[in-house]
Amino acid sequence: MIPEIVAPGGTPAALVAAIDAGADTVYCGFRDATNARNYPGLNFTATDLKEGIAYAHARGRKVNVAINTYASAGNTRLWYNAVDTAAALGADAVIMADIALLDYTTRAHPNLRRHLSVQAGAATVASIEYYYELFGISRMILPRMFTLDEIAELKARAPIEIECFIFGSLSPMTEGRCSLSAYATGRSPNLCGVCSPAEFVRYDTVDGELICRLGDFAINAFGADEAAGYPTVCKGRYSAGEADPAYVFEEPECLNAAEYIGALRRAGICAFKIEGRQRGRFYVAEVVAAFRELIDAEARGEALAQHAGALERLRRLAEGGEETRGAYRKGWR
């Protein structure tokens, strides 16, 4: 069994790029607050989704729709409509966290696959079993890596598939239970689907240093020869107590678990998820292509070390540095 590559489809172009690069499944969201990457210019209208699903299905691939924020009191219709639309358009699964949505989908669309989002914050075998018993979820996306024993126990207690992140930017905080960005900006990730949104971001140059802010708070500063970063609130530099400024919560780094492809597959992980619906289509294509090569090679019994090129490309992309610094381009052939 070769694990699926589940690739981010932030936009219709990214969906096409991911499929063309070899992704088995693409996950995407609607152009509204029903998904956790609700950024302007991103995401799919119903028509976009219909076309994307057609493109994927024609090539034997799948599309999962993320409806993974929390429906707002008095406005639940927006989220239920999203589920209805995804079902009507033939989505292969919906990815959800809110109990109300899981309940609605179980009753209204019992044959629509329900995947449990990391946004549900289910971190134990028991909590996953809870969702399985109440909502018949088919798959859960792990918020953290379970031990081999936990995976075995989970499979014994609930016949569900397990998907885990293999690449991309992850949060140090439990997903779906973080209000840091809301504290700084007033926009709740759970309700609005945005974290550290661009409209609250400012870059200012002060004494030769570039300071990036989110709302009223300086999140990080970069010296003259440092590449700048985006002010994601949990990846900033802060002073705790008497200490000097440091990345007290999380380094602004990226997960790259390519080297564990074999171990994860043998442990029973059925799908590898790549984070990045806010990244560009060429980035997505590059990451997917590299994983396609590595996953297929591993399944054939080859050592990953034989694919140093793909590993190196992923390393560079994970470090978010070399390529994206817009550094010098090799122009002469």
Add this chain to the structure above:
Amino acid sequence: MTTDSLVLGPVLFHWPAETLRDFYFRIADEADYDTVCLGEVVCSKRTSFFAEALPQVIARLVSAGKEVLLSSLALVSDERELAAMRALAADTSGLVEANDMAVLRELRGRPHAIGPYVNIYNEDALDFLIRQGAVRACLNPELPGTLIADLARLSSIPLEVMVFGRLPLAISARCFHARAEDRTKDGCQFACKADSDGREVRTIEEVPFLAMNGLQTLSHGCANLLGELAPLRAAGVHRFRLSPHSGDMVATATLFRDVLEGRSEPGAATQRLAPLHPDMPFANGFYHAAPGHQFLAPG
């Protein structure tokens, strides 16, 4: 006319066992709370310190006429923690407050409370939890007043809102106190013990922003909804949670009670509240759908 209840939330910080015990004795004897929450919410490593004193504290609170609620961990991360929760729940006759979905599973078939760490943002989720046996729910402090009002209007169980204390903003499997000392959670040496209200986290511009508390991240600002008590009551909320800090929680309760019963105006009460909890600026931005750190002073 529903009477208003003041609830003392669980102590979020790693206070020494004697401090905690004396704190609860004083609350039992002197403080105007209807319900007192006990239990370790943040880190299971802290639990053993207070285990011995717990029965004595419960007895003292109950005999003082307080209802005792047992709060669970906000993030149950393994079977061992779940088993410990199960044992604690089996021992108690009072309500258990679930702060994590894993705990909810344990409490099915038995009336229970929902804590502020379980996401309820709409009436359908609330109804679902009520059908599973929830008899009370304390809401996520991030909810704006309009959403709280919608929930309260449609709810068949009493809802509770946090009106005082540093706001819980995030929970993690990683311990930030340990990390700040270059340790891991396993070898933490209880670094969180050093900070009775959380460790101040400042931006590079030296602006206080957050407070770290082990696995939990809190706001630097202290929730103060004295000015919002009236609209909350009008919306049908009659349970008000005060999250304990090292300042005088007896006097704090009195201030809130005075405003609830019309003996004091929110503005005046706020002015008397401030010196009780120095170095913690007030915040009520979430209620007003604004950045959480902001404070709209009561008129």
Add this chain to the structure above:
Amino acid sequence: MLPRRTQTVLPPGSHDLAVSLALATLPPPLIASALRRMTRALPRRYPKLAERLAEMAGKRLLIAPAELPYAFLLDFPGGKLAISLLAPEAAPPTDAQLRGPLRLFYDLVRGGRDGDALFFSRELTVNGDMAAAVTLRNAMDGAGVDLFAEFLNLPGPLGPLVRGAGALADRCAGILLGPLAGRTARLEGDVAALRGELRRLKEAAPKPRSRHAAAMAEALGVKP
């Protein structure tokens, strides 16, 4: 209609130079007219773009490449992109101003692999409404637009002129730099070998790349 993939796949490099030369040396009125023709054709070639650019209605962006004597003003009347040229000091108030080397703007307009340079490069400064810049980038990328290729594929003399200049530049580079390139290639090979050796040494003392990867290793009982 799904985003159309561009007909020609452009390798980075030579065309950048050619376009840069064109932009820097051709008369601004010629450039301006070419840009007008290009942007007028966009709604027809990318019907989905308007929907994504709708949120930009009423916004104006100033793009000021360091190497050029003029700047670009981006308007979005009714969801359509309009680009005009102006002297940088004569710019009206704009919601966001982006300044930096030309090659970084190519990333923005081609939705290229380095589109994230917007966030990570110090050489590109964004003042004002960050969200407007992000929205533009997301919209173009999302609709599959590569303005760079659009510019090069314009009907009329400009496209072939610029493409020809690119090809010429390639040939000149080959003649002038061929021998040098050969030596550089050998040196690059040596450097790559040394880098590989260094990495192998580093990995002999393994250190997982991230906390998540470390947790994975532990959970799976795998040596990191």
